[in-house]
């Protein structure tokens with residue numbers, strides 16, 4: 001029996017519909033700003049996709065383009081300006097940043113309330129404690145896919161290949177929070193293949209085409225292929241491929257996300273959801289200011 005091929009586009013449409021419906025509770029459209037530094041072609045494609053989708057939904061979306069030789073100070077100044085603008089609810093700094101710019105320092109500069117990529121240490125800390133906060137979009141999207149297939153993960157063994165701050169680590173935290181037993185592997189892990197064979201849920205977030213072979217997969221496992229690598233086509237142009245040997249996996253897994261059309265659309269949809277979440281939380285915080293002033297006056 002062949003694996004179910006997960007339709008990430010259809011799931012993403014559902015998330016976006018919910019975001020559209022959720023906007024009704026706001027008195028203005030959410031505002032999203034993306035900082036894009038340098039001329040990495042893949043980053044430009046990703047940012048265009050995000051901004052296009054945001055505008056389609058009715059968000060106000062803007063891109064701040066910076067040259068490849070931009071300085072960390074310039075990026076930090078742009079972030080400070082966006083932090084100060086009330087109509088901006090979400091700030092996303094497209095990674096990777098040009099060489100010489102410290103990603104962690106840049107992430108630390110984003111107002112945690114506007115950190116729609118969930119990379120600020122405060123949001124990462126909240127996630128590791130299971131105490132709310134904004135969650136990185138790709139793992140959030142992966143969790144929605146997994147939940148659509150297996151509503152209860154209690155006792156499942158989940159293996160996450162890759163341990164980056166943006167995908168691997170938050171993915172493992174979310175799975176752990178969902179009561180799975182989680183194993184995380186990375187480039188220095190020995191015998192990744194053996195570990196993967198025990199996985200009921202296997203998430204690969206590496207960026208190495210064909211890394212996960214059919215015989216790495218437990219029969220009927222759920223396989224999420226996060227990897228996206230641009231490979232040149234013989235006829236010119238590029239195509240995007242995942243980490244999993246798809247044809248092999250199809251004959252073993254129970255369900256698998258394709259590349260493209262699996263995790264990617266959910267990442268964008270979850271960025272929209274995070275921006276709405278941030279806009280709502282900020283609107284709520286604005287509403288509570290007069291109340292606390294009144295409380296202070298009453299107490300005085």
Ligand code: NAD
Pocket residue numbers: 138161162163164165166167168185186187188192205206207208211226227228229263264265267268
């Ligand atoms: P990264 O380079 O920061 O991290 C890669 C991780 O893979 C590291 O933890 C590294 O130790 C591990 N790794 C490398 N080689 C390995 C190997 N042979 N075996 C096991 N682990 C190995 O990358 P990232 O930002 O986490 O992204 C991972 C992949 O996911 C990339 O292809 C990226 O383009 C893709 N991605 C896709 C989406 C999406 O929306 N589909 C979003 C984010 C990232």
